[in-house]
Amino acid sequence: MEDDDSMIASEGNNKEAMEVEVAPALISVHPAQDSVAVAVGCELRVFNLREGCSITLGAESGEACDHKESIRAIRYGAKGKVFVSAGDDKVVKIWSTDSWRCLYSVPTEKKVSAVAISDNGQFVCYADKFGVVWVVELDELHENQTPVQKKGSPLLAHYCSIITSLEFSPDGNFIVTADRDFKIRVTMLPKKPIDGAHEIQSYCLGHTEFVSCLAFVYNQEFPQGYLVSGSGDSTVRLWDFASGLLLHTCEVGSEVGHQQTNGTENNHFAVTDLCATPDGSAIFVAVQGLPGILVLSCNLSAKTLSVLRVVSISGEDFIPTSLGSSLTSDFLWMVMGVSNLPGFDSSSLARVRVISGLNKCNLGSVEEDDNIKILEDKQVPCGEKVLEKLQGSLCIDKDVFSAAAEAVKASMRNLLIKKQYSSERREFRKRGRNDRKGKR
Amino acid sequence: MKLEEAATQESNPCISKSTRLPRKRFYRARAHSNPLSDSHFPVPISPHHVDYSLHFPQFFPSPNSDSDSDSRKIEFADIGCGFGGLLISLATLFPNTLMIGMELRDKVTEYVKERILALRISNPNQYQNVSVVRTNSMKYIPNYFSKSQLSKMFFLFPDPHFKEKNHRRRVISPFLLDEYAYVIKEGGIIYTITDVEELGEWMKSCLENHPLFEGLTDEELEADPVVKLLKCATEEGQKVERNGGQTFTAVFRRIAMK
Incomplete structure (x- = not known):
């Protein structure tokens, strides 16, 4: 009792x-x-x-256009014309970066966990906490006074898993999604995404905890590029995403362990974010428990990652x-x-x-x-x-x-x-x- | 040692004394299981991590070694295999094909495991190509099978989930078909059957509307020996037959994207 x-x-x-x-x-x-x-x-x-x-924001229109609850994802389009924000209040807002007016507002059924904009700026994708990725097609940008209401169409789904990251591949042929069930899925992006993306190119499997972030590394020599992922298992991994082949695993936990002076808790140095340099030669990694930032060097021809240094x-x-x-x-x-x-x-x-x-x-x-x-x-x-x-x-x-x-x-x-x-x-x-x- | 084992087996009430097969009444389980809940059983990290020596010890004597001359992969998957009736029939019909049942309820999985072991003992060199695993197939299919690995997939008498709110729990859905299309090779076949008309309609329309599947013609259905097994080989099918119920089948082929 x-x-x-x-x-x-x-x-x-x-x-x-x-x-x-x-x-x-x-x-x-x-x-x-x-x-x-x-x-x-x-x-x-x-x-x-x-x-x-x-x-x-929305200074000219004069109406309240803020988010009502926590924002979970923000992103600029590759051309810089639009900006997307979304989160727990179940509205995706698409902003013009000229006027900072809300052009579109997309109501969603579930809380949003990730957003992405296709390189040509035509499509905005968002993922909800039930694992469904939705797509909205943008019309020609226009400067209406009031936000246009749009509805998303389902693109693909991870079965009942929170999608943590969403990226278009550099060539625009694939959409890559990562989830809390250790999976990274690479899906072919059809010409008409509104009808759904049904053809899966590969799964990148190897992480042993949730996948938290994705980034592409590419340059002129390797225009297709490779995929880099960070995870709760304290690793950053390099993938050939077209085949799903794991090319290299870089442990970051040990690196963080050195930095920790008190060393109370030696596990769970989850990777929280990744940012690759434009030429793909270096990757900046944010790790829980690590004050400062970890720099990895990425050798695209040898397909390896290695720890360069910690910037404290x-x-x-x-x-x-x-x-x-x-x-x-x-x-x-x-x-x-x-x-x-x-x-x-x-x-x-x-x-x-x-x-x-x-x-x-x-x-x-x-x-x-x-x-x-x-x-x-x-x-x-x-x-x-x-x-x-x-x-x-x-x-x-x-x-x-x-x-x-x-x-x-x-x-x-x-x-x-x-x-x-x-x-x-x-x-x-x-x-x-x-x-x-x-x-x- | 051997004697001792035999003695414990003798006294094990879960095993029938006459047939040496497990007795179903000791493996009772609830009819439904929530596929959305977090799973706490081990899952292979990737298809390379599936230990074939555990499932098919006669063909793969050493664990996870590439030295095994056998390069066969699992080709048939029975999703929600229940008490394993179909698998047992398929095992002898396709003796050279590796096949696996996937079941979420652990007691039922245990039953099928015992059943296969008993059959292997009483029929030497048979049933070596069949195995079962406890998993949530809706979440972990890509962890078990690589792209285009399977030639047949079975969905027999799945949970109907009548409420619209629960339709996303159905094992055939437009999104999950994307995953099944990934693991089935071109020309591979997906078999579904149910005794619930509403679900039958649903499964058929999901498959018809999917660009990577096309229906088999009546002649092809007639010529396929497996189609006949759908009704008569499974425990659920036999139950429906006994009660004189109707069944609804949908059999579709994986095709290339147009």
């Missing part, structure tokens, strides 16, 4: 822990670095880097939750943040840091550290003004960093890792099942 009570109590605790759901902050950079966007909770903050001013950030426990870079510029933008902080005065956190030397990091040897540089707040493009907008304020309480990192880590675990129950616990849970009721 006592046992039962303690179990009931711990069940209750679990529920409470689940309820405090937080969303990590996200960052995305315009392909020509015209602007940069940060999403924290339901708030979308955009700064115009070209003109050095902050942007008010002095003065603060900065563990990025999201990475972004433009196609042309030399900067990697990073954000660490969380939608809400249970138990703290500050309601949310967003801290933005910028690294320069993106295009040179492959040339230098390991000893030659000077190429990759963390910029001080005054040195970032457009200076402190941009940080004031994206972070919400210039001075950030450094004490909340570790709490934020913990909150993000816990919510990611709750969302993506299967609950493990002991056999007694499992029996105990079954007791409440409808077909067992009344038998006791």
Whole structure:
């Protein structure tokens, strides 16, 4: 009986822990670095880097067009004309990056977990938490006064799994989806995606935990490119995505372990985000528990990944939750943040840091550290003004960093890792099942 | 040692003394299982990780080694194999083809496992090509089979899931057919049968509307010996037959994209 009570109590605790759901902050950079966007909770903050001013969304239309709940995915189109945001409020918003007016709003049935825009800007895809990927075809861009309502058509589905990442291949022939059930699926993109994508090219199988992020590495020599994936199993893997062949596995857990001074918990260094340089020679990796950022070098002709170095950030426990870079510029933008902080005065956190030397990091040897540089707040493009907008304020309480990192880590675990129950616990849970009721 | 084993087998009430086959009444299970729930059984990371020596020890004596001269792969998959009636019939009809049943309910899987082991003992060199695995086929098909590996897939008397809200739990659905089309080779055949008219219509229309499948002609259906087994080989089929119920079959071929 006592046992039962303690179990009931711990069940209750679990529920409470689940309820405090937080969303990590996200960052995305315009392909020509015209602007940069940060999403924290339901708030979308955009700064115009070209003109050095902050942007008010939907200023001209005058109607409320914010998201009502946490934003889970943001992205610029490859041409930079449109921007997509979506999340827990079940609306996908497609913005014009000229006027920052909401052009389309797409109501969805379920919460959205990932978005992507095809390279030609014709199609916007979004994935929901039930594993279905939907597609919306955009018409010629027009500047209507009110957002046009669109409806998505189903494109493909992972059976009842949360899709964590969604990418179009560089040649536009495939759409790649990753899920919490360790799978990466490569699907042929038909000419008319509205009718669904039925032909699966391959599955990239090898990860032993949820897959969290995807990126393509390619250059002129390898225009088809290869796929890179990061996962909760503390690895980054390189794939020949057309065949599903695993080319190389790079363990990042050991690298992070070295960095950890206290070394309390030595497992679960989940990879949270990846960002490849435009020439595909280096990959920046954000890892849970790693202050700073890990740089991998990627050798496309040898098809290997190797750890180049860890760029550490002095003065603060900065563990990025999201990475972004433009196609042309030399900067990697990073954000660490969380939608809400249970138990703290500050309601949310967003801290933005910028690294320069993106295009040179492959040339230098390991000893030659000077190429990759963390910029001080005054040195970032457009200076402190941009940080004031994206972070919400210039001075950030450094004490909340570790709490934020913990909150993000816990919510990611709750969302993506299967609950493990002991056999007694499992029996105990079954007791409440409808077909067992009344038998006791 | 041998004697001891024999003695325990003798006293094992789950095994029939006369036929040495497992007795069904000790493997009772609920008729339905939720395919959406998180699974807690081991799943192979990829088709290369499927240990053929566990399933077909006579053909693959050493675990996971490439030195085995046998390069055969599993070609038939019975999805939701239940108590394994169809597999047992197919095993002797196609003695050189490897086949596997997939079942979500663990007790039922145990029964089929025992049944196959018993049949292997009482019929030396037979039933070596058939095995069973407990898994959620709706989630893990790509973990077991590589592209174009299968030549036949069976969906016999699946759970009907009547409520519209639960249609996504059906084992034949437009999205899942994409996955089945991936593991079936061109020309391979998908067999479905049910005694629920509504589900029969649903499965047929899903297959008809899928660009990678086409229906078999009546002559082809007549010529295929497996079609006859759908009704009479499975436990569910026999039950329907006993009660004089109707059955609805849909048999389709995997074709190339037009």
